[in-house]
Amino acid sequence: MQRYFTITQLTxxxxxxxxxxxxxxxxxLVTPQRRGRQRLYTPGDRTRIKLILRGKRLGFSLAEIKxxxxxxxxxxxxxxxxxxxxxxxxxxxxxxxxxQRDIELTLLELDDVEAGAKKRMSELQVREDTGTP
Amino acid sequence: MQRYFTITQLTxxxxxxxxxxxxxxxxxLVTPQRRGRQRLYTPGDRTRIKLILRGKRLGFSLAEIKxxxxxxxxxxxxxxxxxxxxxxxxxxxxxxxxxQRDIELTLLELDDVEAGAKKRMSELQVREDTGTP
DNA sequence: TTTCGTATTGACTTTAACGTAAAAAGGCTG
DNA sequence: CAGCCTTTTTACGTTAAAGTCAATACGAAA
Numbered sequence: 001m002q003r004y005f006t007i008t009q010l011t012x013x014x015x016x017x018x019x020x021x022x023x024x025x026x027x028x029l030v031t032p033q034r035r036g037r038q039r040l041y042t043p044g045d046r047t048r049i050k051l052i053l054r055g056k057r058l059g060f061s062l063a064e065i066k067x068x069x070x071x072x073x074x075x076x077x078x079x080x081x082x083x084x085x086x087x088x089x090x091x092x093x094x095x096x097x098x099x100q101r102d103i104e105l106t107l108l109e110l111d112d113v114e115a116g117a118k119k120r121m122s123e124l125q126v127r128e129d130t131g132t133p
Numbered sequence: 134m135q136r137y138f139t140i141t142q143l144t145x146x147x148x149x150x151x152x153x154x155x156x157x158x159x160x161x162l163v164t165p166q167r168r169g170r171q172r173l174y175t176p177g178d179r180t181r182i183k184l185i186l187r188g189k190r191l192g193f194s195l196a197e198i199k200x201x202x203x204x205x206x207x208x209x210x211x212x213x214x215x216x217x218x219x220x221x222x223x224x225x226x227x228x229x230x231x232x233q234r235d236i237e238l239t240l241l242e243l244d245d246v247e248a249g250a251k252k253r254m255s256e257l258q259v260r261e262d263t264g265t266p
Numbered sequence: 267t268t269t270c271g272t273a274t275t276g277a278c279t280t281t282a283a284c285g286t287a288a289a290a291a292g293g294c295t296g
Numbered sequence: 297c298a299g300c301c302t303t304t305t306t307a308c309g310t311t312a313a314a315g316t317c318a319a320t321a322c323g324a325a326a
Contacts, residue, residue, distance in 0.1 A: 054235045059192020089247050102187045114222045
């Protein structure tokens with residue numbers, strides 16, 4: 001079981017560059033430990049990186065992703081803070097649900113385009129079979 | 134029934150700026166007609182704008198969105214082109230399905246965070262009730 | 267016709283998210 | 297210890313997607 005990951009290990013695993021990971025660190029999205037000057041990433045850091053990349057795939061900005069990650073690790077807090085947290089959760093959830101609908105619509109449209117393409121393919125096939133020019 | 138939309142009508146409907154619409158036009162994503170110098174958007178243009186914004190919400194770049202819109206309106210074409218089109222469709226679909234999984238995971242995590250927050254809220258409530266500091 | 271408000275065009279600026287290049291610092295390998 | 301490789305730091309460059317600003321231009325109203 002591996003305690004730490006080097007920066008190059010992670011860049012290879014996730015297909016990103018060292019520049020990217022250092023940039024994320026500069027933005028406060030990950031804070032790897034150091035052995036001397038070298039960065040050492042814990043499994044926890046690795047998980048955060050996964051979260052970041054997932055957020056990016058969904059079109060969130062690094063600032064938004066930072067906020068979401070902060071939500072995950074939010075301390076207990078008092079009533080007001082908890083209410084604020086729950087508001088943020090609701091807002092994010094609404095966004096994600098909208099994205100879900102967007103995806104469904106787009107998938108349906110892709111189905112349509114594909115159906116049309118298949119139909120035209122089969123028509124071409126018929127012409128080949130019958131020798132129609 | 135309205136034949137044309139002005140640029141400001143559309144900016145108000147979609148909460149974007151005129152600069153944005155002109156930029157999309159410069160990128161070849163929409164091509165409104167002109168009356169003199171003034172832009173006139175057809176319902177079809179309006180639909181394309183909707184598609185663009187949907188694509189943006191899903192994190193696609195304008196270049197990708199342009200490609201997808203081109204797929205929708207692609208001419209019949211010959212067998213090779215149709216096969217290429219279907220490959221593109223498959224690739225997009227795969228991307229969208231990945232985004233769907235990403236969303237599901239994120240929603241589950243939000244549920245977790247919310248559950249934790251609710252629990253802490255109720256604990257605070259108990260302390261209030263019992264007068265515990 | 268002057269004026270007012272809205273549109274257009276072009277140029278320049280900005281922001282996020284990295285890319286690229288240069289210089290110095292370890293660290294291991296023979 | 298010299299040579300080589302990787303890593304780090306610093307600084308500047310780049311790209312996409314607009315924002316901002318200035319100079320008109322147009323159409324309608326007064």
